[in-house]
Amino acid sequence: MNSIEVEHLTKKFGDFIAVNDISFQVKEGEIFGFLGANGAGKTTAIKMMSGLLQPTSGTAMVAGYDVITQSKLIKRNIGYMSQRFSLYNDLTVFENMQLFGTIYKIPRRELKDRIMDSLARLDMTKQANLLVNSIPLGWKQKLAFATAILHKPKIVFLDEPTSGVDPIVRREFWNLIYETASTGVTILVTTHYMDEAEYCHRISIMADGVIRLLGTPEELKKQVGVNTINDVFVEYVKH
């Protein structure tokens, strides 16, 4: 079953076409890499898929809902974590999770259990009452991810989730992603780290608002005739 179906999605800002007629599907439980150079239109596409931005034309079904008419329902069923760390620095770890959990209408008692559970999984139980400000960046990113999936969304959008963190934390982060995907959650992730792209089930490469390439990492390497996704990317973004 597909959890994301994008058909001829287009977004124009005046004369500028940010996203130009893109179409693709993402299956349930799939980890889909959404690659492209800066300014290729990834963020605009994600904004449209998450109901933040109205498309100029085309349609997209996300978690079974239409982005144009059912954006409210989409918001309930997706999680989002941005490239810039976006939890509140002056709230504690627990307060941050409590805030977002309450906004997603998780019942109070259950919310507390879920928070303690996910903190235990991150091995951050002891940090529950520390200000987010005072914990290292890598932990913050993991925490942001845990917060984004607290309400058990069907799809999680990760916008450059690992930028700026060290390789060990990146590895741990990808373990979290795999763990989450194995429970049937669909992951759409953008990244500039090409080794991470290799971890994805399938990837798409965007340039100038269109999807240039789409397939499994193996397929793409074979198609382009190179050994790494890094080379695939450089080849395709160059043209």
Add this chain to the structure above:
Amino acid sequence: MKELRMILRKEFIHIIRDRITLLLVLAMPVALVLLFGFTISTDIHNARIAVLDHSKDTQSQAFVRKLSSSNYFQVVSYPNTETEIDFQFKENNIKLAIIIPQNFENELENEHNATIQVIDDVSDLNIASILNNYVRSVVQDFQNEYNQTSTLGESFSITTKMKYNPNMESVYMFVPGIITLIMILVTALMSSITLAREKETGTMRMLFITPVKKIYVVIGKVIPYMIISFLSTIVIIIISVFVFKMPLNGSILFLLLLCIIFMLTAASFGMLISTISTTQLDAMMITMMGLFLPTVLLSGFLFPLNSMPMIFQILANIFPAKWFILAIKDVMIKGSGFFDVWPYLTILFGMAVIFISISLKMLDKRN
């Protein structure tokens, strides 16, 4: 509703953990009111003056006694010549000198036309004109008393009754002004800055991607600052009534209602500013230039509107401060009620409705 409560709670945590801002927001009203009250007072007590009395008769001495028994003046010297007066002015020993000519009593009694000469130090225009007014009022008092005791009787006399502010206390002017400034600073400036901060840090986007209603996010950010500025207003009113003896002739409940309505107007302006600005700096500059400066300059609080060029008098109407100051002065000093000031209230409320609906429109444009 639970979401709104949660956002409010979060906002209060932000405020409490930001110690410096909190201290500033709480201490500012008290500091401002004390500062204005004790320093920028335009009342003058015991101004040092010199009297050169050429007559030295009963009436002239009665007049000098009248001068020094008023609270306004303190006669510090009795020079004998005008050169001595000049010298005193140069030494900065006196602010004003009065010269009583010869035959003062005679002229007063027989010709009903005595004159005195007043010399002002106009290097400070404000002080000079205030002192001049004081002299005038002493002269009038003197005249009235003289007329009563005079057997001849006088054809007419002027009685001026200072209504509402008999002692011409400047506290009556600046208290409404400070309440206005505090409400604008705390409600409009603080709420527009914190909304812009969330845009800057990206947390706003985080919130907008959740199903929470945008209006909750905005209301949740504005209400805490409205509460703080409401408390500040109460503190200012208490200080001004008990320390500076500002009268409170109207209903206190109605006064507070008036403040709440103005706060709503200020908050709605803050909302509007935060929807058009993307950084805290933007929000601050726009609030300062677009709201704070016009409030200081065009509200009639420091500079009388009547003496401004027509264009500024018209311009003043579009800023909420003018209407609020008019209303609060009427309520505190004249004891006016709803039926006296409802036009001002309607204007303030109308402005709030307009600002809120524009900002909701802008928020709704999904971008």
